[in-house]
Amino acid sequence: MYAISKICLLLLTVIQLFFITACSGIPPCQKLEKNGMSYGWSEGNFMGDWDDYYQCALSYIEGEFYPEALEYLDKAINRRDKDRRMARSYGLHFVENYFPHREKGWVYYVTDKYEEALFELNTSIQHEPSDKAYKIRDKVLIQMMKRKIMAQKLSIKNPDLSLQFPSQKPKTSYVMTKDKIKNSYTVWTKDDFFTLSGIATDRLQYISEIVIKDNQVFPKGKRLFLEHSSKDPVEFEEHFKLNQGKYRFDISARNLLYGVYDEPLAKQGETTINVNVYVDRSGPVIVITNFQPNVEIQGYLYDVSGVESLIADGKPVAISKENDNMFTIPLRFGMKSINLLTRDKLGNETKTIAGSTKLSLSPYLIRIAQANTGTVTDAGNIRLVQDAKPPIIKLLGWSDQHTVYLQRINIQGQILSQSRMDKLTINDVPVLPRVAGRNIIFNQSIDLEPGKNIIIIKAKNSTGISSRKMVINRKIPEAYQLKYRYGVALPPFVLSNKTITWNNLQPLLLNSFINQKRFQVVLRKNHDKISDSDKVGCHAILFGLLNETKNGLELIARIVDIETSTILAIEDAYSFSKNKEKIQWTVDRLVEKIHRKFPLTEGIIKTNNWWSFVPEFKNEDQYSPEIWPTVVFRNDKLMVNEITGESLGYDTTVIGYDCIKGKCKVLLDHQKPQKGDRVLTQ
Numbered sequence: 001m002y003a004i005s006k007i008c009l010l011l012l013t014v015i016q017l018f019f020i021t022a023c024s025g026i027p028p029c030q031k032l033e034k035n036g037m038s039y040g041w042s043e044g045n046f047m048g049d050w051d052d053y054y055q056c057a058l059s060y061i062e063g064e065f066y067p068e069a070l071e072y073l074d075k076a077i078n079r080r081d082k083d084r085r086m087a088r089s090y091g092l093h094f095v096e097n098y099f100p101h102r103e104k105g106w107v108y109y110v111t112d113k114y115e116e117a118l119f120e121l122n123t124s125i126q127h128e129p130s131d132k133a134y135k136i137r138d139k140v141l142i143q144m145m146k147r148k149i150m151a152q153k154l155s156i157k158n159p160d161l162s163l164q165f166p167s168q169k170p171k172t173s174y175v176m177t178k179d180k181i182k183n184s185y186t187v188w189t190k191d192d193f194f195t196l197s198g199i200a201t202d203r204l205q206y207i208s209e210i211v212i213k214d215n216q217v218f219p220k221g222k223r224l225f226l227e228h229s230s231k232d233p234v235e236f237e238e239h240f241k242l243n244q245g246k247y248r249f250d251i252s253a254r255n256l257l258y259g260v261y262d263e264p265l266a267k268q269g270e271t272t273i274n275v276n277v278y279v280d281r282s283g284p285v286i287v288i289t290n291f292q293p294n295v296e297i298q299g300y301l302y303d304v305s306g307v308e309s310l311i312a313d314g315k316p317v318a319i320s321k322e323n324d325n326m327f328t329i330p331l332r333f334g335m336k337s338i339n340l341l342t343r344d345k346l347g348n349e350t351k352t353i354a355g356s357t358k359l360s361l362s363p364y365l366i367r368i369a370q371a372n373t374g375t376v377t378d379a380g381n382i383r384l385v386q387d388a389k390p391p392i393i394k395l396l397g398w399s400d401q402h403t404v405y406l407q408r409i410n411i412q413g414q415i416l417s418q419s420r421m422d423k424l425t426i427n428d429v430p431v432l433p434r435v436a437g438r439n440i441i442f443n444q445s446i447d448l449e450p451g452k453n454i455i456i457i458k459a460k461n462s463t464g465i466s467s468r469k470m471v472i473n474r475k476i477p478e479a480y481q482l483k484y485r486y487g488v489a490l491p492p493f494v495l496s497n498k499t500i501t502w503n504n505l506q507p508l509l510l511n512s513f514i515n516q517k518r519f520q521v522v523l524r525k526n527h528d529k530i531s532d533s534d535k536v537g538c539h540a541i542l543f544g545l546l547n548e549t550k551n552g553l554e555l556i557a558r559i560v561d562i563e564t565s566t567i568l569a570i571e572d573a574y575s576f577s578k579n580k581e582k583i584q585w586t587v588d589r590l591v592e593k594i595h596r597k598f599p600l601t602e603g604i605i606k607t608n609n610w611w612s613f614v615p616e617f618k619n620e621d622q623y624s625p626e627i628w629p630t631v632v633f634r635n636d637k638l639m640v641n642e643i644t645g646e647s648l649g650y651d652t653t654v655i656g657y658d659c660i661k662g663k664c665k666v667l668l669d670h671q672k673p674q675k676g677d678r679v680l681t682q
Contacts, residue, residue, distance in 0.1 A: 029056035029072070032065050039063030050079035051095050057103065062549055066107050073100045073107070083127040085556075085570055096545060097556065099124055102133045106551070109136060114144050131589075132554055132574040134228035138208065141229070142256050145205055156261075156268040159202040161253040163273055166195065173347055175305075184274040188305050190281045190346040192407070197237035198273075200253035205269065207234045209254040214247050225592055229256055241407075243447040247277040280305040281408065281445035283350030284325075284342045285432045288439035294333045299439075301325040302432045303344040311341040340441070350412070350443040351644075390464035391417040393457055397643035403473045405639065405649025408447045412644055415440040415459045423460040448474040479633035479652040479680055482520060486539050486598065486629065486682045488513075489562075491524040493544035493555070505546065505555075508584055512591040518600070538562055539629060539682070542594075552576040553583065555590045559597075569597045601681045605632075605673060629682045631657040632664070632673045657682065 029041035029052065039059045046052050057072035083099040102124035108117035121137040124130070148154065163185065165176045175188040187194075200207045208229040213221040217240060224236050234253075251273050258269035284303035291297050301307045307325045310317040320326045329338070340352040395413040415424060421435040424442075431442055446455060453472045458465060478484075490513065492506050513521050522538050540559050547554040553575050559568045573590035575582045632655040639648040655671050656664030664673075 029053075029059075032060070032063060032068065034063050034065075037063065039065060050076045051098070053079070054095070054098060054100055057100070061103060061107060066111055069107055070104065073104050076100045077104075083124045083130075085128060086567075097547070099128070099130065099133070101127065102130065102136070105133065105140070106136050109140050109143075112143075114140050114147075118144070129227075130574075131228075131572045132552070135552075135574050135576065138206075138229050138256055141206060142260055145257060146260070156257050156265060157202060157205050157255065158269060158271045159200050159205075159207055159253040159255050161198065161200050161251070161271040161273055163196070163198040163251065163275070175345060179276075181274075183272065184276070186276045186278070188278045188280065188346060190279070190348055192241065193239045194242050194277055194279070195237060195239050196249060196251060196275070197235075198251070199233050199235050200271075201233045202253075202255045203231045205255040205257050206231050207253060208256045208258070209252075210234065210236050211252045211254065212238060213250045213252070216245075216247060217242070217249075225589075225596070242277065242279045244279050244281055244445050247279070249275045249277060251275065278305060280344065280346055281348060281410070283348040283410075283443035284344050286340060286342060286350060286352065286441040287432070287435070287437035288441075289437040291439075292331075294331055294335070296331055297329045297338070299327060299437060301327065301342055303348070305348075306345045308343045308345050313339050348443070348445075350441060352414075352441050389418065390466040391415050391421065391459035391461050393459055393466055393468045395457075395468065395470075397641035398470060400469065401471045401473070402648075403475060403639075404448070405475055405477055405651055406448070406647070407474070408445055409472065409648065410443055410445050410644075410646055411455070411457075412443045413441075413457070415442075417459070417461045419462045421459065421461050423458070425458050427454075427456055428458075446472075448472060450474055450476055475651070477650065477652040479631055479654050479678070482517065484631045484654065484657055484680075484682060485518060485520050487520040487522060488559070489522045489524050489538045489541040491541070491543070493546045495546040495548060505583070505587070508587045509544075509591070512588050516591065516595055518595055518598070540568060548578075553578050553586060555586055557590060557594060559594065569594065571597065599681075603679050605675050605677045605679060607675070628660070629657070630659045630679050631682055632659055633678050633680070634676075635678065652678070 028046045031038045031040040033039075039062060041052075041056055042059070046056075053072045053076035057069045057076060060066075060069035060072060077100050080098070080100075083101050085097055086094045101120045105117045105119075105121035105124060108114070108120060117140045118137065121133050121140065124133045125137070149156070165185070165187070166174060173190055177186050178184075179186055196212065200210055206229040207226075210224040210226065211221045212218060212224065224238055226234065226236075253271050255269045259266055261268070280303070282303075284301045284307050286299060286301060288297060288299040290299070301310060301319065302325065307319060307321070310319055310327055312329045317327050317329055329340075331338070338352070341349060343349050393413065393415055395411060398411060398413075411426070415421065417438045419438070421438060421440065424431045424435055424440060426444055426446070431440075431444060446453075451474065453474060455470045455472060457468045457470075459467075490506075490510065493509075510521065510523070513519060520538075524541075540561050543558045543560060545556040545558075547556070554572060555574075556570065556572045558570050560566065561568055571590060571593040573586045573593065575586040633652045634655060636651045636653055638650045640646060641648060654668065655673050655677060656667040658665035659673075
């Protein structure tokens with residue numbers, strides 16, 4: 001009896017729904033045919049809700065039934081007006097992407113109704129910004145600009161571009177000059193990071209791209225991140241970690257009309273500024289060419305950025321800058337040592353250090369000098385030839401194996417030779433362009449990669465070659481290692497309720513994440529709800545959606561906190577093209593957007609509420625320290641070169657990690673965070 005009543009109730013409900021639909025005059029989403037394909041409502045009951053009309057309209061757009069698509073988009077808008085992500089339909093059900101105004105903008109664009117398209121796209125962006133809406137709007141603006149250029153016989157404008165160089169930097173660490181050539185600068189620096197910043201403006205034809213190209217760093221060019229094209233001034237800032245050497249950066253600002261026309265107009269709409277960057281972190285090389293005991297020392301100085309000064313025993317020494325920076329230092333009778341200090345224009349220094357801080361005027365040095373003066377006897381010359389041997393390499397404070405915690409080190413040393421030197425190199429790179437002496441003092445900067453670095457110093461004279469091999473092990477301080485970074489589970493993206501293969505999008509996404517070295521990435525084979533296995537070593541999971549139509553490709557990522565299921569961020573990227581290069585660029589753009597949402601922020605504890613740390617660098621997008629997991633650590637004892645006193649860096653001791661609101665999942669035994677400790681967002 002109960003079963004019969006249940007069946008009757010179900011039939012009554014179906015009949016009521018039928019009559020309600022019929023009386024309301026709701027038209028079903030009819031199937032339309034084109035080229036053997038069906039478009040419209042595919043399956044299930046068409047209930048006449050806003051999401052039904054929207055889904056039907058999307059299918060009509062795919063089939064290019066544009067009048068029908070507009071009709072159904074309007075019906076969807078009448079029931080739910082605003083574009084938005086994660087639009088709730090009923091209960092706990094959501095439509096992940098509801099953008100009727102954006103899709104109307106596309107329909108108007110392809111039907112050449114550009115003013116109407118621009119209105120709809122701006123409405124969509126006002127409701128919920130999306131990369132796809134901005135990309136379509138660019139296409140609309142380009143067509144409107146082309147119409148205006150043809151109608152009014154206007155020309156393509158080149159953007160205004162200006163660079164901003166740091167004005168507060170000490171003169172000794174950063175030197176900038178404007179070259180005589182238009183839009184060209186030369187910069188000398190010893191800083192760890194070089195910053196390119198500036199402003200690009202084009203109020204009529206919009207700034208659409210800022211590209212930086214360098215044959216060493218970005219041979220194919222790098223497009224700086226822009227959320228969208230803009231008629232307002234676009235400020236940009238990019239930091240580069242550069243090794244010692246010479247670089248040429250070409251910074252180009254482009255507007256929407258760049259590349260739109262065929263030659264010869266294709267390159268119009270672009271302004272380029274050239275910046276020649278010289279990175280010099282090595283001190284000047286001191287070359288002693290002649291030594292007369294109790295009389296004088298002669299030599300010259302070499303530095304790629306220019307020698308600034310030479311000091312002997314605290315007194316300035318005149319340098320003949322017109323004659324290869326040559327110098328002469330008088331010696332008092334009976335002097336056994338002398339302290340030399342030379343500095344280049346960037347503040348890099350080289351000191352003479354032998355045992356303590358002075359250059360010993362030893363008998364060996366005297367013999368070397370005598371071989372150059374021509375004042376010794378024939379017997380003396382014979383004795384020197386018999387004793388001749390390859391150069392002697394002396395390094396200050398460096399053993400054959402060493403451990404450091406820095407990205408670069410300075411190696412100071414001295415080369416002694418009984419005969420004229422032919423060559424001096426470090427890892428096959430010449431220390432100075434010409435060698436014309438028998439006593440050379442150097443202070444060279446060496447860039448290091450994580451792990452083992454092999455450094456080989458070679459010195460050659462007429463007798464032979466001497467070499468010195470060092471193995472420098474560069475370690476990453478404990479708190480900065482990847483194991484303490486935020487863990488993200490990365491399942492495959494979903495396409496039309498089906499999981500795409502790992503051999504398609506997933507490798508591109510994975511490589512882009514790994515190259516950033518920001519997150520711990522945990523791979524998952526299935527795309528389902530958060531499971532207990534995700535909570536091991538992970539803080540969040542990235543749910544990805546791939547919307548592919550014949551007009552383009554849209555990637556959408558939701559980053560969801562595993563513990564609370566809170567959506568931390570939703571980011572998207574869109575491309576009209578589906579070739580491999582464009583797909584890679586779209587993936588990289590999505591990953592960069594995600595990384596910009598979760599910047600690393602470092603600070604120091606200054607209050608008793610240790611979780612409320614003070615950031616060292618302000619970032620407007622950074623999360624509050626009270627809700628963002630952090631690692632708390634202390635700096636270990638500073639390591640130094642025992643002879644030169646220069647820093648070799650330090651390791652860190654992690655006190656706790658996964659710390660939120662004063663509680664840490666893991667704490668070091670018998671330790672508690674306190675004032676002065678360091679904090680780093682994970």
